[in-house]
Amino acid sequence: MAISFRNIHYGGIIMNYACSSRCAHCLYACAPQRDKAYLDEATAERLLDALAAQGCMEVHIGGGEPFLQPEALIRFCRRLRQRGFSVDYVETNSSWATDEKRTRDICRRLREAGVHTLLLSISPYHLGYVPLARVKALMAACRDTGMEIFLWRREFWEELEAMGAGTHSRAEFEAKYGADYWRQFARRYGVGLGGRARETYQAGLPHKSAETVEKQPCRELFNTGHFHMDCYGYYIPSGCTGLGIAVEDLKALPTGKYPLIEALHAGGVAALHRLAKEKFGFTADPAGYIDGCHLCSHIREYLALDAHAACPELHPMDHYRQLRGEREDHR
Ligand code: SF4
Ligand code: SF4
Structure with a gap:
């Protein structure tokens, strides 16, 4: 009997793999150097057909950094609504929140397109690239436009603020919080050991023979509980980055x-x-x-x-x- 991936019930759309950051715990190995491909309209229809065929009508949206192309993001959210899908949230690292008026305008238009929540990613690794001032600017724009926010992970906020303004390197965190900070972080955050995270953490872990x-x-390969579909028209199994199946x-x-x-x-x-x-x-x-x-x-x-x-x-x-x-x- 043919292998199948049925009963997919909840997943995310990877709009792109390019990102303004290059976090050391990134499962998808996103980075500014990645291919600049962004979900186009024809591929979007293929993804939505595949999702609808399995009755999966709610998605979240992520990347990479999906706000690298805000117009395409807004168009896709409108299309989701036209086709009867709902958006749980859109993920972002807030790096694009540099201009108050533009940030508010994008939030307002996303609200009009049916998006009610942004998930703002914050962590010590994110702070290596995105200052908290940008996160705060985006929070203010969300407040002004009626967009709800979800800080992921909220529990790191105070220790990130205590680092002071600007971005902060891994060495700066170690200097402030101790040499064991990053190992403890992996446990507290629940870092999944795939993609770049494995490269970051494997050296300190016991190795066994093949x-x-x-x-x-x-x-994980056949776990359809939390999958992704990407900008190339592929289904990405949960946790198995680097493996994909054409959605058809x-x-x-x-x-x-x-x-x-x-x-x-x-x-x-x-x-x-x-x-x-x-x-x-x-x-x-x-x-x-x-x-x-x-x-x-x-x-x-x-x-x-x-x-x-x-x-x-x-x-x-x-x-x-x-x-x-x-x-x-x-x-
Ligand atoms: S901001 Fe998110 S997508 Fe970008 S590198 Fe960091 S973890 Fe990966
Ligand atoms: S496909 Fe590979 S990465 Fe995914 S769960 Fe199986 S062994 Fe792990």
């Missing part, structure tokens, strides 16, 4: 089209590892892996950038290029 971690179950294929993946997902479905990471070794010459890192998802990501990066495997689920390719580029920059 043969050990490959036995761990591959749970969700109800029944054409046999043979997605060989890596078929392997993961049939035998988890162990089956993916076997396929990568036998068909593509993959060699596991002798330094080991923190978990099965780490091994899975390493295999996929190898298949995408070294073996040039023609597997459409290696998506978006820019994800792999970005992470490898950052690793090489740090050498």
